[in-house]
Amino acid sequence: MNGDPTLERIARGNGLALCAAGPWTAPFAPLLETIVSEAEKLAGSRPNIFIDVSQVSRLDTFGAWLIERLRRSLTQGSIEAQIAGLSANYASLVDEVRRVSPAPKPESTPVTITGMLAQVGRSVVSVSETFIGLIDMLGAVLVAGGRVLLHPRDFRLTSTVHHLEQVCWRAVPIIVLITFLIGCIISQQGIFHFRRFGADIFVVDMLGVLVLREIGVLLVAIMVAGRSGSAYTAELGSMKMREEIDALRTMGFDPIEVLILPRLLALVIALPILAFLGAMAALYGGGLVAWLYGGVDPEAFLLRLRDAISIDHFIVGIIKAPVMAAVIGIVACVEGLAVQGSAESLGQHTTASVVKGIFFVIVMDGVFAIFFASIGM
Amino acid sequence: MAQQPQAIQPQAIQPQALSEAIIRVRDITVQFGSTRVLDGLNLDVRRGEILGFVGPSGAGKSVLTRTIIGLVPKVAGRIEVFGVDLDKADSQVRRAVERRWGILFQQGALFSSLTVRQNIQFPVREYLNVSQRLLDEIMVAKLVMVGLRPEVADRFPSELSGGMIKRVALARALALDPELVFLDEPTSGLDPIGAGDFDELVRTLQRTLGLTVFMVTHDLDSLYTACDRIAVLGNGKIIAAGSIADMKASQHPWLRQYFNGKRARAVVG
Numbered sequence: 001m002n003g004d005p006t007l008e009r010i011a012r013g014n015g016l017a018l019c020a021a022g023p024w025t026a027p028f029a030p031l032l033e034t035i036v037s038e039a040e041k042l043a044g045s046r047p048n049i050f051i052d053v054s055q056v057s058r059l060d061t062f063g064a065w066l067i068e069r070l071r072r073s074l075t076q077g078s079i080e081a082q083i084a085g086l087s088a089n090y091a092s093l094v095d096e097v098r099r100v101s102p103a104p105k106p107e108s109t110p111v112t113i114t115g116m117l118a119q120v121g122r123s124v125v126s127v128s129e130t131f132i133g134l135i136d137m138l139g140a141v142l143v144a145g146g147r148v149l150l151h152p153r154d155f156r157l158t159s160t161v162h163h164l165e166q167v168c169w170r171a172v173p174i175i176v177l178i179t180f181l182i183g184c185i186i187s188q189q190g191i192f193h194f195r196r197f198g199a200d201i202f203v204v205d206m207l208g209v210l211v212l213r214e215i216g217v218l219l220v221a222i223m224v225a226g227r228s229g230s231a232y233t234a235e236l237g238s239m240k241m242r243e244e245i246d247a248l249r250t251m252g253f254d255p256i257e258v259l260i261l262p263r264l265l266a267l268v269i270a271l272p273i274l275a276f277l278g279a280m281a282a283l284y285g286g287g288l289v290a291w292l293y294g295g296v297d298p299e300a301f302l303l304r305l306r307d308a309i310s311i312d313h314f315i316v317g318i319i320k321a322p323v324m325a326a327v328i329g330i331v332a333c334v335e336g337l338a339v340q341g342s343a344e345s346l347g348q349h350t351t352a353s354v355v356k357g358i359f360f361v362i363v364m365d366g367v368f369a370i371f372f373a374s375i376g377m
Numbered sequence: 378m379a380q381q382p383q384a385i386q387p388q389a390i391q392p393q394a395l396s397e398a399i400i401r402v403r404d405i406t407v408q409f410g411s412t413r414v415l416d417g418l419n420l421d422v423r424r425g426e427i428l429g430f431v432g433p434s435g436a437g438k439s440v441l442t443r444t445i446i447g448l449v450p451k452v453a454g455r456i457e458v459f460g461v462d463l464d465k466a467d468s469q470v471r472r473a474v475e476r477r478w479g480i481l482f483q484q485g486a487l488f489s490s491l492t493v494r495q496n497i498q499f500p501v502r503e504y505l506n507v508s509q510r511l512l513d514e515i516m517v518a519k520l521v522m523v524g525l526r527p528e529v530a531d532r533f534p535s536e537l538s539g540g541m542i543k544r545v546a547l548a549r550a551l552a553l554d555p556e557l558v559f560l561d562e563p564t565s566g567l568d569p570i571g572a573g574d575f576d577e578l579v580r581t582l583q584r585t586l587g588l589t590v591f592m593v594t595h596d597l598d599s600l601y602t603a604c605d606r607i608a609v610l611g612n613g614k615i616i617a618a619g620s621i622a623d624m625k626a627s628q629h630p631w632l633r634q635y636f637n638g639k640r641a642r643a644v645v646g
Contacts (some may be wrong), residue, residue: 026501029507033511060586113524310570
């Protein structure tokens with residue numbers, strides 16, 4: 001309106017008047033700040049300095065505070081700098097900012113060697129806490145499961161079916177698609193390399209063992225951890241944030257029984273089904289590539305598959321699935337219930353849920369490999 | 378964007394902004410599926426007033442607020458804020474308008490991963506290129522204005538009580554010294570004393586900062602103590618607008634029940 005805000009210095013006798021003019025408002029704050037810090041250097045240069053604000057066209061909190069800040073820095077000892085020419089409607093605003101005390105410093109902890117060591121210590125402790133948390137949850141789930149077995153009417157069938165739809169039925173297309181592609185890739189690579197030895201047909205052995213025994217179930221478990229584990233954590237976490245879980249508890253319901261048991265059960269049922277479908281899709285994809293790329297016709301493929309692969313391979317694969325599902329589910333639920341009040345915390349725990357879920361799935365796979373090797377399967 | 382404070386307040390919108398109505402809503406229709414929530418609604422909010430906006434639950438009070446702010450799309454009608462037609466405004470003019478209003482959401486809508494300090498400083502930091510020192514000082518000034526101690530600055534929203542969340546949210550809404558503030562049920566969930574304080578606070582801020590306040594409320598006390606004018610929503614339209622006395626004199630059945638009911642008599646008596 002009348003351009004930029006200004007602060008003119010006018011000598012009056014042995015004193016100095018600082019005449020503020022123009023709009024002293026938020027949009028001009030950067031400019032005002034430089035003007036005021038310039039003027040603050042005048043402190044003590046004259047015995048009597050006062051601030052004249054009669055020419056200020058508009059004033060808001062920013063302007064009022066900067067004038068107040070200037071007044072405070074110009075105040076020397078017992079002689080207070082005065083503000084003159086304050087119109088009535090701005091006086092209350094200036095009174096308001098007069099109550100402002102210097103800003104408290106944000107709490108910051110300096111980075112020290114001890115601090116870093118303490119951080120490492122805390123991380124180690126938190127690892128053991130993770131294990132305790134998981135065992136704790138496993139125990140709570142088993143207790144709730146036992147209670148439901150004794151009182152089957154408490155079992156939440158609707159909820160379980162709902163979650164089964166979410167984690168199993170709706171996951172079928174993406175799981176089938178990805179395992180199909182993986183089957184294609186394994187087959188193509190196998191043929192490419194085996195062909196040098198004229199051993200094209202052995203690609204069927206490799207594909208069968210890998211898909212049925214290891215990759216199939218592992219891959220599906222990892223996808224389920226990413227897809228459903230994260231969803232469980234986010235659901236439970238946001239329920240925790242909105243005190244919904246506390247509400248359940250106060251109504252006399254056990255959150256483990258109402259929320260976690262159906263989810264876990266759905267996952268334990270879903271993963272073997274998905275692993276089976278995934279294995280079939282991978283075999284189909286592998287067979288297709290073997291036929292179109294390697295020239296192994298479907299009949300030869302199936303014949304070789306029957307000879308090379310015993311049912312043991314399939315059983316080894318499918319036995320692992322429910323255990324992995326339980327691990328993924330428990331990790332997801334523990335993380336979900338650990339969410340604190342903020343959106344950031346929800347993000348951290350969802351990430352942790354997926355990372356830990358996948359980690360434990362791979363660890364479990366290793367444990368199973370040793371187990372099955374020693375019992376000769 | 379923070380480097381160009383002047384560019385975000387174009388001078389062109391200034392002269393019109395001084396006209397009487399700061400918000401002018403004309404023939405607004407809002408529809409969700411086949412349910413018509415607002416049906417050809419007209420409303421003016423005058424500069425410097427506190428407008429209380431009441432109506433039965435589910436009548437669309439929050440919908441109108443959100444439509445004016447631009448969070449809910451409208452089927453028909455025109456909305457002018459500070460004399461700017463928000464449909465015709467380009468993004469820069471819109472941003473300039475948004476800079477001049479502050480909104481207090483019903484649940485506070487504080488950013489949960491930021492502290493109180495960061496929440497209040499966030500809009501200032503984005504729009505103005507000022508020093509950290511001034512940011513901190515302005516933050517304290519806003520906290521003092523809404524009646525909080527500066528010590529809460531480093532708490533997270535999850536560590537605040539309901540009343541404190543509302544106050545911090547108001548401080549954030551006021552961070553850039555807006556001319557217009559939307560308050561969506563500011564006193565809901567507060568105890569009567571807290572609610573009374575909040576009404577007083579809104580009144581004081583309106584006087585000191587020259588605010589225009591658009592307040593959606595259910596609280597009869599707020600209507601009596603804080604509001605200059607009251608608008609009543611019913612059947613998707615404004616069924617009455619005026620002072621408390623006008624409301625009490627109205628023959629409309631809902632208004633009679635609302636302003637002359639048992640609870641209203643308790644407030645007046």
